[in-house]
Structure formats: C-alpha cells, structure tokens
Amino acid sequence: MKIKSFAAEIFAGINDRSYQFDDGLNILLGDNEAGKSTVINAIYASLFIGPQIKLNTTEGKEFKERFLPYPDGDYAEAEVEFEVDSSEYKFYKKWSNSNYRGFLELADGRRIENPAKIAEYKKDIFPYGKSTYQNIVFSSQQDIKSTLKRINAEENPELIDTINSFLRRAVMELDGVSIDQFRSKIDNELEALTKKWNLETDAVSNSDRDINNPYKVGTGEIYDSYIAKEKLRRKIKESKINERRFEELGLEIKKLKKEETDLVKKIKELSEIEAEINQRAAVEIEAENILDKIKKISKTAQKWPQFKAEIAELAEKRSKAENKLRELEAEKKRAKKLQLKNEIKDRVEQIKAAENRLQELQKLKSEARVSQDQVEKMETYKNKIAETKASLKAARLKAKLNFSASDQIRVLTGVEGEERISEGEIIEADGYLRIKTDQIDIEIESAEIDFDSLREEYILNQKKFEKLKTEIQVESLEQAREKLNKITEIKSKIDVTKNRINELLASDKLEALESELTKLEQIETAREIESLNPEIEDLKTEISELNTEIKIRENRINEWQEEYQSLTELESILAAKKERKEELKENLDELASLPAEYSCASEFINDLKAKRAKREELNQSLRDKLEQHQELENLLPTASTREMESELKDLQNKFESLKSKAKNLLEIKKVFERKLEEMDQDSFKPLINSFSRNLQQLTAGKYEAGKIDANFSVRLKSKQKQELPGKFELLSYGTYDAAALALRFAIFDNLFSNHGGFIILDDCLVNFDPERRKNAVELIKEYQKKYQIIYTTCDPERAAEFEANIIQI
Structure with missing residues (x-):
C-alpha cells in the first residue's frame, strides 16, 4: 500500500493544500509550525477516523480541539489517494458534528458511502487494524522512544496479537493454518455460537433480554436459535387461540345474521301499517286529552255547587266559634282581675305580718340593755384581774403550822378570803399569807411584790366587773358577749324586715292597696287563666282553619268563574267535549287495527323504533364481528399448527445441536491451549534477527538484540556480550533512539514484508552522532527500496542527505 496524493481544503491550521508522493522515500521539508505534523495527522484521519464527530465522546472532543479550525470552525475536509496491489483508491472525509460526509472511491470509480460497507472494504485494503498503523506506521520519534513501553497486552492487545501472529506463523504451521488463526477461528466460532x-446455566446471559425483549444485534447462533424457537412456540400458542376464536366468531356471525333476518322481516310487516298507526296515535292522543278535559270539567261541575254549600256551612261554624271566643276572652279578663285581687291580698297580708314582726324585734332590741362599750370594759377588768393574779402567783408562798395551842386556826391567803386549817396542814398562798389564832396573828408578804397595791387594784377591778354584771344582768363575760351578739342579730333582722316591707310595697302605699282590694271584691267568679288559655287557643286555631277552608273554596270558585264564566257555560262546554269524543271514536274505527300484542299506538311506535335501532345495533355488531373475523383470518399463519409444531421440533433439535457444537468447541479449545503450552516458544527469533541486524548497522556493530520474550521485554547485548537492561531510558539518547528505530523497522519489516506499505518517520536522527546518522541514512535508503517512507524534517541539509523526493511544506 502506497500514498499517491493528499489534499486538504481545511484541516487544523492548514487549508488549500495538495501534495504528490512518489514510491520510496519522500521528504516533507518545512519550518517548525509549517504544518508537517498536521499533514501526517490529516492522512491518518482520512484513513482511520470516521467523518461524524461525536462531541460527547473523548475522541470527538479531542478531534475538535486538535483539528477543527480555531476558534469556531465546525468542520475539516481532506482526501487521500493511495495504491494497493496496483489498484488506486481514494478516501474523502468531511469531519463535522452534524454536516459530515465521507466516501471510499474504488479503482473502478464507484463511491461507497455506507460506513458498514466501507468497513468491509477496509478489511481487504488494510492487512492490520487501526492500532497497528497508529503505533507502528504513524508513530512520531517521541512515540518511538516509548514503543516498547506501549506494546503490552493490557494497553494495546490488537498490536501484540498482530506481532505474535506474525512471529508464530514464521516458526510453526499447523496443517497449513497458523496457531493464532486456528485459535482465532475457534474463538470466533465460539463467539458466533454463544454470544448472549x-x-x-443453559440460559440467556441477561434474563431481562429473553423473548419478551430480545437483542436486535450482537447475538450468537444459540441465542438466535433459542429466540426463534420460543417465538415459534408462542406463535403456535397464539395460532391455536386465534383458530379457536376464529371458529367462535364464525358461529356468532351466523347467529347474528339469522337474528337480523328475522328482525328485518318483522320490521317490514310493521312498516306496512305504520302510517295509519301514526294517525291512530294522533287521534288517541287527542281522544285522551278530550277524555281528561271531560273528567276535569265534570268534576268541576260537580264541585262548584258543592263548594258554595260548604262555604255557607263553614261560615256558620266560624260565627259560632267567634261568639264563643268573645265569651272566653271576657271570662279571661275577669280571671286576670281575680288573680290581681289575690296578689294584692297576699301582698297586704305579708306587709302587715312583716310590720308586726318589726314591732316585736324593736321591742326585743329596747329590752336588751347591753352595749359594745360595756362588754369591752368587762373584758378589760377581767384581764386586769387575771394580770393581778398572775403577779401574785409569781411570788408563791408555802407554810406549815406544826403546832398551835388553839384549835381555831384561820388563814388568809393572797386576795382570797379567810379559811380554817388544822395543825400540821401545809398552806400555799400567792404573795401574801396571814395566820390568825386566839394567841397569834402573823402576816407574811413576798418581798418581791407590792402586795397591798396589787390587792387594792385587784379589789377595785373586781368591784367594777361585778357592777357591770349587775347592770347588764349577766353572770359572766361570756353571757354579756352572747347578749351583745343577740342584739346585733335583732338589728340585722329589723333591717331585713324593713327591706321586705319596702319590697312588698314597691312604690305603693298600704292604704292604696287596701282601697284597690276593696274595689276588686265585687268581681264575679271566673275559671283559672290556665284552664281558659287552651280553650281560647283551640278556638283561634279552629277559626283560622275555617277561614282557610273558606278562602280555598272561594279562590277555586273564582278560578272557575275566570275560566268558564259561569256554571251554565261550563255545562255547555262539557256537552261539546263529549260530542267531539264520539267523533274521534268513529275516526279510530276507520283506521288499521292495532296488532294484538300492543295495548296502544304509542307502544307500537316505540317498539318499531326500538326494532329499527336494534337492527342498526345488530348490523354494526355484525360488521364488527366480520371485521374481527377477517383480521383473525389475516393473522392465521399460512402454515398449519401441525406444520409449525413439526418446525418447532426441528428448531429444538437445531438448538440442541448448536449447544452441543459449542460444548465440543470448548473442549477442543482446552486441548489446543494445553498442547500449545507444551510447544516450543521460540516465536520471536525472526524479530530478534531483524532487530539485531538493524541495531548492529545503526551502532556500527556495538550492540545487538539479546532476547525478546513473550511479554515483549527486550534485552540488548553489547559487543562484549554483556546484557543490558530492557529499560531504554537508562541508555544514552543516541543508543536509545538507535535501538528504538531498529526495533521499529524490525517490527514493520516483519509485519509488512508480504504486503508492502508505507511508514512515517519524523526527524528521528536528531540525537545521532555523524557516524550513526550516516548508518541510519543508509538503513532508511535500504528500506525505501521495499517500502514507501515519508520522512519529516525542518533541516534542509538533513533532507539533502537522503537524495529523495523533497516536498516543500
């Protein structure tokens, strides 16, 4: 595969560019920022990036940021012409989020725009996938330095598989098929069988995507067979239901058709007499109205004189009731006066009784000779007497007369009186003791008190106390207090009695009340008001009801007079209505007779209307059933249920066969992988040889490749056979770049030797010394004989060293 030409209307920072490329080595020469890298990116995008830029994806956002014109360009456009096996093709791309377009132009001039078809053609055009080209063909020098770091099974499985496939194919074939092809074939067949x-578990991987919600794409043969089988099973079930319903609808349609036929026949029979029955209905309605009016007028003719007689009778009853009411009202007035007489009499009696009670209380008050001042003085004297006794008690004396010649021994103690005592008796006294016999008279006083003064005070207070008792006529202070309380109570009763008298009198005088009472003595007797009131109310109610009845009849007679003028005129109208009734009867006899099953013409009309509506309903139902019948007939499958059941059996067998095939393939894969592990793993020898040859040429024989293992870990050996670490970043820049370039050419040569192709090299000789650069130029010239090489540089001298097709950017 070789690039023939490139053109870009606009891409990133370049526009209106077109370049032609030759076989072999092509040098893209231009200053920094001239657009060399942009041209390479545009060629890569034209070959491998789809035209629709989805801005919600990382790839879309990155493309917009890097390649759409800054600041607000919304599209980029470029095309690449290339040659594969002497056939020329062209990729055209217009990248955009919405206004995108792209096509592949084939050698015969046809343009393919369908993305799926373009993808199919690309499988034939490009021997390897997008990742291989990105990492081997289009790598920049900086990317080359990290090639070994990037090439691992986790980060770039596609590229590793491509290299491994090639290397294994170079050392071993299995019956004409490479190991990786054989493995891929097994894996592809297993995926084709078991996907989803x-x-x-012998079930759909995702239970939510069973027959009710099957996957549309990305499924395996077993899944597809299962879905087809279950769909057919459901179809058979639905078919049985539809067949049964189809038969049921046929019977229903037959029944409806018969019912409709019978109904149409009956409607036709009734329609023949419909016109006369309608006339009959009109006549019957008029006759019915005439009959109602005759009944009404006859009733009025009967009630008119009757109401007049009733009015007279009711008026007489009302007159009697009114007379009786007047008598009861007069009796009620007398009863009220008698009631007033009794009330006045009771008031007078209560007033007199209260006045008598007032006199008695005032008499008691005048007889009770005690005042608050007297009681208070008695309390003062009694308190002073008690105080004097207390003072004497504070000077308590005690004596004993052990011997006395006289038998008459008298003792005076404190303020008490004199008493006799016996010899040897103990004597106790308050403040003062005097013992008297025929021979002696001894006085003993307490030295702590003035006994004489206290005794004098005691006697004075005692006299005053006794004097007040005599005046008040009581025996004690308690009696005086009781007597004072009684006087207070009498005064209160006097006040209450006076208030009662005033309340009974109100604003009247007793003499006026007595005078009124004398006048009322002449009133005739009458019943109690309580017994009169019910009779009066009953009479009022009776009179009211009689007035209502009279008014009703008078109003009704007034209405008749307004409608008929008089009873005579009413009788004349009645005779005319009866005559019209007979005429209508004769008209009915001339019309068609009503069928026996109908009681009247309106019933006939309603029934005929209902039958016609029923016919429409039957007709609509029949149409619906026929439509359903046709729909079910269309739904019925062309194959019979028995044929579908036979097909279901075949699908079941196919389903089991596919599962058995998948299980067998899994068993084959296990055996294959086990045997593969036992095989010789010397798969990288061709790559090591190419890498060593390139490295020796670039380093003038100083280094060669020592080992490349299955994990793509590279070991270098020096000229002295010393093994160096696989981490190239630990080497010098020149050796690092030489090793990376050597390995890249080795991988590229091993991958594309049978396909041809092109490789992109940016200025990869910057870190080379003159000798190694000369060797690198020679190596590149050797490879340009086999492949197309596009080399980018900003150094004109470097470009001149290659003696190649120089494209000025």
Missing part, C-alpha cells in the same frame, strides 16, 4: 448465551 450462558452455556453453564
């Missing part, structure tokens, strides 16, 4: 199906 779990062999272990």
